[in-house]
Amino acid sequence: MAVISNLGYAIFGVSDLARWENFAVDLMGFQVGRRENGRLLTLRMDEYEQRIVLEQGAEDDVRAAGWQIDTEEALDAFADQVRAQGVNVEAGSAELARARRVEKLYVCADPNGFKHEFYFGPAIATSPFRSSVMKGPGFLTGPLGIGHLLPRSIDYKASVSFYRQVLGLKISDYIREEIAPGIVADATFFHSSSGRHHSLATAAIPSDKILNHIMVEVKDMDDVGLAYDRCVKAGYSMVLELGHHPNDKMFSFYVETPSGFAMECGYGGIVIDEANWEVISYSKMSDWGHKRRAPRAVAA
Ligand SMILES: [Fe+2]
Known part of the structure; x- marks a missing residue:
C-alpha cells in the first residue's frame, strides 16, 4: 500500500501579503522564497524552494495541504487508492506542478472544503536556508x-x-x-x-x-x-x-x-x-x- 510520507507544504489565500511578509519573516523566522508582484509570496523553512505559499485572496484561510509521497510509482498508486474509495481525484496540470515547485501532483477535496494535493519531487533551492531572526539552526522539517x-x-x-x-x-x-x-x-x-x-x-x-x-x-x-x-x-x-x-x-x-x-x-x-x-x-x-x-x- 502506498502511503503519505509527510505534510510537505501548505497553501493559504491571504488578504494582506505585506503584513504577512513582516509577520512571517521578521517575527516567525521564515525566509522569502519568491514574490510575484502583489499576487503571491512563498516562504522557505529549509532547503526546499517553498514550504508555505501565500496567494492573494479574500478568504484568509487554508486553500490546500501538500502531502509528500516518496516516489512517482507510490504517488500514482496512492492516487489509484484514493479513487478506489470513490473520491474524485484529478491529475494536477503542468502549470500547477510548476507553481507548487514539484514534479507531479494529484488533487482531491475533503469534506471540510479544502484541497489535498499529493506530490513527489519537490524543488530544492540553490542557496541554503537562512533566517534573519532565529538564534538556533532553524525549523524542524x-x-x-x-x-x-x-x-x-x-x-x-x-x-x-x-x-x-x-x-x-x-x-x-x-x-x-x-x-x-x-x-x-x-x-x-x-x-x-x-x-x-x-x-x-x-x-x-x-x-x-x-x-x-x-x-x-x-x-x-x-x-x-x-x-x-x-x-x-x-x-x-x-x-x-x-x-x-x-x-x-x-x-x-x-x-x-x-x-x-x-x-x-x-x-x-x-x-x-x-x-x-x-x-x-x-x-x-x-x-x-x-x-x-x-x-x-x-x-x-
Ligand atoms: Fe497544534
Missing part, C-alpha cells in the same frame, strides 16, 4: 515535514473517516476535554508514515474559517521564546499563551496571524514509533499554560 494543520470539522465523523480511510493517515490519539459542564471538545490526531506526532488533527469547533491553526516546530527552544517576545512586542494577539500539550509533548504558543487563524510555534514534539505505539485518549488539551487570550477589558 526534513522527513517530518513542515508541521501540522488543524482544520475544523463540519461533519466530525465524516472528516475523521476521510483522513483515516482515504488519506490513509493513522490515529495518534484523541483529546476529549470538558470545557464547560456538558460541553466536550473532541479532537482526533493523525500521523503519516514518517512519524511526526501529528501532521493533521481535526475537531468539531464552531468557526467561520476552515483552519484553526498551522503548527511549525523549531530546533532550539529559545526560538519559541524569542518568537513569542517578538510577536508580543509587535502587538500581535496570543490565541494561547506558552504551554505544553500532553499528547505530542510540544512546548508552544499560538499567535493570531494576519489572516485570523493561528500559528503555533513549538519545540520538543515527539515522533511516533508505529511498532510500539498505543492509541490513548487524553482528557485535557494542555498540561500547563496555553491560557486563552482574555477578552479585551471594557473601559469603565
Whole structure:
C-alpha cells in the first residue's frame, strides 16, 4: 500500500501579503522564497524552494495541504487508492506542478472544503536556508515535514473517516476535554508514515474559517521564546499563551496571524514509533499554560 510520507507544504489565500511578509519573516523566522508582484509570496523553512505559499485572496484561510509521497510509482498508486474509495481525484496540470515547485501532483477535496494535493519531487533551492531572526539552526522539517494543520470539522465523523480511510493517515490519539459542564471538545490526531506526532488533527469547533491553526516546530527552544517576545512586542494577539500539550509533548504558543487563524510555534514534539505505539485518549488539551487570550477589558 502506498502511503503519505509527510505534510510537505501548505497553501493559504491571504488578504494582506505585506503584513504577512513582516509577520512571517521578521517575527516567525521564515525566509522569502519568491514574490510575484502583489499576487503571491512563498516562504522557505529549509532547503526546499517553498514550504508555505501565500496567494492573494479574500478568504484568509487554508486553500490546500501538500502531502509528500516518496516516489512517482507510490504517488500514482496512492492516487489509484484514493479513487478506489470513490473520491474524485484529478491529475494536477503542468502549470500547477510548476507553481507548487514539484514534479507531479494529484488533487482531491475533503469534506471540510479544502484541497489535498499529493506530490513527489519537490524543488530544492540553490542557496541554503537562512533566517534573519532565529538564534538556533532553524525549523524542524526534513522527513517530518513542515508541521501540522488543524482544520475544523463540519461533519466530525465524516472528516475523521476521510483522513483515516482515504488519506490513509493513522490515529495518534484523541483529546476529549470538558470545557464547560456538558460541553466536550473532541479532537482526533493523525500521523503519516514518517512519524511526526501529528501532521493533521481535526475537531468539531464552531468557526467561520476552515483552519484553526498551522503548527511549525523549531530546533532550539529559545526560538519559541524569542518568537513569542517578538510577536508580543509587535502587538500581535496570543490565541494561547506558552504551554505544553500532553499528547505530542510540544512546548508552544499560538499567535493570531494576519489572516485570523493561528500559528503555533513549538519545540520538543515527539515522533511516533508505529511498532510500539498505543492509541490513548487524553482528557485535557494542555498540561500547563496555553491560557486563552482574555477578552479585551471594557473601559469603565
Ligand atoms: Fe497544534
